[in-house]
Amino acid sequence: MRKYKDWILFVAIVIPLIIVLRWAISTDIVEGNSMLPNFHNHEMVLTEHITNEFHPPTYNQVVIVDEGSMNIIKRVEGLPGDTLQIKNGRLYRNGKVVNEPYIHEKMASAEPYNTPYDLLHHEYTVPKGHVFVMGDNRNISEDSRYFGPFSYAQIKGEVISEMFPVPTWWMYLVYLGIVGIFVWGFLPSKKNESRILKNRA
Structure with missing residues (x-):
């Protein structure tokens, strides 16, 4: 009976953990060259979705924003109240x-x-609750200079790391590794088994 209780506890811990991780961290693929030289076409980036849920955006954050028809990766250059000009x-x-x-x-x-x-x-002042984002490859980037400012609600996450140009299947290996650690933690060691046998003898 104890064995089943351990597995129920294991499932009760691991499944919510995977759900939280999947919400908090995701991967995105860069499409195009608008963020050169820092992010390249078809490169995978790691994005976290927690920071901007609790804190307003800051300068130089590289963020994923919802343009309406697609998500785009850009850098925050203007915050509410800022007046920008080139x-x-x-x-x-x-x-x-x-x-x-x-x-x-x-x-x-x-x-x-x-x-x-x-x-x-002409100069432009960023409205309240919005950010002005631009690509690092300014001369080809379609960003807030084209779409206009983006609201806080359109910010889907902050890019925290560049990865490598491979499919997102590797993320599932991370999940599998986490599950494996938990399984290993629940398996009885030989030392514990010998103690049980001695106690029974």
Whole structure:
């Protein structure tokens, strides 16, 4: 009877743990070159979904945002109340040049599109509860300069690590490893078995 109780306890612990892990951490595949040189086309990234549930976004966070028809990976450059503008190939935030060592190349003096958010023709102030995101490869990236700012609710997670260009099946190996650790923990050791036999003798 004790054996079955142990397995019931095991299942009661492992299944909720897997569900929580699946909600808290996921993998995403980068599509396109808009985040070069830091994230590459078809590269897998690890995304966590906890931070922005409890804390507002911060500068330089690389996030996954829901554009409406798809999820896109971009970097947070503007927070609510920030006034942004592009001058001489540099991004200005609240009148000061933003140090951006992570961008692919200097921004071109012409935008590939003309929208109210393009920052090159006019400055833009980020509304409350929104962020302004941009790709690291600025000259080809369709981001908030094209789509406009994204609400906090559209932020689906923060990218915490780049992985490798393989299918997401590896994540299930992680789950299997976790299950294996729990199973190993519930298996009786030979030392314990010998003690039981001695007690019975």
